């Protein structure tokens with residue numbers, strides 16, 4: 001394919017596309033990319049890592065996965081989830097990179113398709129999902145796929161891992177984003193009220209007012225219904241929910257009239273729902289209806305490298321303008337704790353620390369972290385050298401040098417110098 005044919009093919013694509021040479025330099029971008037990123041002509045000839053990440057070296061040398069380097073090794077198309085600088089701030093994007101070969105089979109350039117993943121934003125947005133670990137990225141890839149498919153999703157994961165945030169993200173990134181997102185806490189509604197809460201109540205049957213009442217299904221019409229702890233749904237309600245899922249129809253409590261609702265169900269459970277179904281506590285037919293696309297939300301102890309990033313983001317929300325930093329010892333304790341209560345527990349530690357800390361630095365005495373119960377869970381020794389600290393924090397802060405410098409209590413210039421020294425050492 002000639003260069004002209006290739007660029008004309010890219011222009012015809014509705015998704016964002018970029019063409020690179022083998023030296024990471026941008027050769028062409030399509031109209032969709034220009035419209036989204038508004039980069040101006042200066043983007044041509046510049047390296048992709050500079051345009052998308054403000055890096056001065058390729059992503060893999062800045063602690064991130066580089067799809068181009070990956071594809072160069074494999075010779076095949078590669079997919080990664082990256083955080084990019086865009087006019088909307090930092091955004092997760094899904095990247096599919098395809099090598100283009102000449103007649104002799106040599107790679108001459110690369111085509112990159114970029115799809116913004118709207119649900120996970122950068123450091124400063126309230127209530128956004130934070131994470132860059134491989135467990136988190138794997139989950140985010142599924143979240144991106146689930147959002148566009150408009151199917152029922154089952155989120156599995158321990159309490160406090162962020163299932164509700166993930167559900168919101170799926171809703172916000174899907175085609176129902178402008179419609180309601182309604183949360184039903186299945187463990188918090190008494191069985192006697194469940195039916196009227198969920199499906200509404202007919203006029204004349206309401207004990208106090210005698211008037212009719214809208215249910216949560218009604219309220220979610222056109223949008224998403226989030227069933228939190230779906231395993232606690234009473235069996236009597238399960239059959240009614242199944243009918244709604246199969247036929248799109250339901251009846252208000254006390255009424256014989258069928259009503260219709262167009263909803264997407266996102267459910268969450270912190271228990272083994274299949275086991276519950278095996279024990280006869282959950283309808284198997286409903287389980288299979290809800291479990292069309294399961295997503296596992298990882299426990300915080302399985303993504304400990306995300307902790308510095310989560311801390312930076314949570315502190316910015318809890319104590320805006322205080323510019324709090326975390327001492328090495330405190331950070332070490334926070335990065336070696338096992339978190340049975342997951343991100344919710346981390347947030348609680350930080351909330352307490354914000355109250356107890358009167359200076360600008362959070363230290364161990366502000367954290368009130370429980371002691372490990374057995375010797376086996378005791379944390380390994382604290383890495384004390386600045387280089388060891390940098391290595392420890394780098395994976396969690398890829399693409400976020402400013403935040404990393406702040407967390408280490410050094411200037412960006414010093415951070416840059418230390419990163420170059422580290423790079424030189426590793427290349428030796």
Ligand SMILES: Nc1ncnc2c1ncn2[C@@H]1O[C@H](COP(=O)(O)OP(=O)(O)OP(=O)(O)O)[C@@H](O)[C@H]1O
Nearest residue numbers: 128129130158159160161162163164165270343344
């Ligand atoms: N990845 C994340 N980034 C930022 N904050 C998070 C993340 N995950 C969870 N949180 C925060 O942790 C707290 C618990 O999150 P959430 O309520 O979504 O968890 P959950 O898994 O639904 O818990 P439960 O099962 O107990 O309902 C919230 O304050 C949420 O904002």
